[in-house]
Amino acid sequence: METIIPIKGKVNYSITLDASVWIFDDRKVELEEFLKFDNSTEKNENDYIKTQSERWERERTGIKPPVNRSIKRFEKERVLTGSFVIPLAPFLENADPIDNELNVQLISENGDSYVLTMEEAVNGFLRFSKDGKPLREDGPVHFYYGDGSNASDPYKHISSIAII
Structure with a gap:
């Protein structure tokens, strides 16, 4: 199964996404946290902005934060x-x-x-992992609406995204 998902159609830049590397992406959100649906889209956007601003500040100043090994171990698990x-x-x-x-x-x-x-898509989320593993049987990704209206039955087997 391919984990490559193209975004094509009426776009200025056709791009390809690789769902297998998103596990390392800071924008990922735990599914259980996402399924709470209490302004999760707004909260996740704010968390993403905060994370990016902190990263920018570290890069700008050259300050490397101390690493707590137990937190690192927890993150890995x-x-x-x-x-x-x-x-x-x-x-x-x-x-x-x-x-x-x-x-x-x-x-x-x-x-x-x-x-x-476009609004539904921009507010939506792609699930790419189950129990720490890629979605092999019904993947490479599932689509969830940002408001959780299809949480019990997400769109599965999504292999391509087209802007029409």
Whole structure:
């Protein structure tokens, strides 16, 4: 199974995503935390902005924070056993859609397609991990609406994203 997901269509930059490396991405969110749905989209965006600003400040000043080995060990165990989602918004922004009034089509490996508004897609999340492992049987990714309306039945087998 391929973990490469292209974003193509009416975009200025066709890009490819590799879901297998998202486990190292700071933007990932634990699935259980995401499924709480208490302004999770806004909270996750704020957390992402805060994380990026802290990273920028460290790079700018050259200060390396001290590493707590027990936290590092906890993070490693969490990554190896957790289930994660990642926001779709940064990837759509990088592809730079020609118009924000366009729709987003999620195309699955089995031929199904799901059409979303740009707003639904920007607020959505992609699940890429279950119990620390890639989604092999029904992956490479699942799509969840940001409001959790399809939490019990996400769109599965998503292998391509097209801006239409």
